[in-house]
Amino acid sequence: MSASATHQLLHPNNWKRAAGYANGMLTEGKTVFVGGQIGWNAQQVFETDDFVGQIEQALRNIVAILHEADARPEHLSRLTWYITDKAEYLTRLAEVGEAYRAVLGKHFPVMTMVQVADLIEDEAKVEIEATAVIPA
Numbered sequence: 813m814s815a816s817a818t819h820q821l822l823h824p825n826n827w828k829r830a831a832g833y834a835n836g837m838l839t840e841g842k843t844v845f846v847g848g849q850i851g852w853n854a855q856q857v858f859e860t861d862d863f864v865g866q867i868e869q870a871l872r873n874i875v876a877i878l879h880e881a882d883a884r885p886e887h888l889s890r891l892t893w894y895i896t897d898k899a900e901y902l903t904r905l906a907e908v909g910e911a912y913r914a915v916l917g918k919h920f921p922v923m924t925m926v927q928v929a930d931l932i933e934d935e936a937k938v939e940i941e942a943t944a945v946i947p948a
Contacts, residue, residue, distance in 0.1 A: 820837065821835075823835050833920050833923040834921055837921060840948060843944070846941060847941060850939050858935045863937050875916070890924075891941070892940065894927075895928070896931060
């Protein structure tokens with residue numbers, strides 16, 4: 813891995829191509845950990861109860877925190893998503909992808925998604941935590 817590269821995708825040759833995520837990633841640099849972000853704004857107010865709208869806001873919140881460390885979306889190495897409705901996620905996958913690319917571009921780090929029974933904030937439909945690595 814060169815000094816300018818922070819992420820090397822890990823994908824066994826005989827595996828089917830991963831779409832929209834990476835199976836593994838080798839990183840080098842300073843690590844930024846972002847706690848779970850939900851779909852409320854900087855004033856902790858939900859501007860929408862729409863599932864995709866909350867995803868987009870949670871991703872924007874992650875980008876705002878990354879900015880505090882002089883990091884950018886392409887430095888993300890891992891996202892863990894907690895959603896309350898798997899069926900809505902699958903039904904609206906194209907919209908989720910559009911919102912994702914609008915905020916994070918075409919960088920697809922390692923991702924895990926888990927359906928949960930509920931989140932701490934009653935209005936929250938998604939919570940996303942992130943790890944980023946800034947080049948050394």
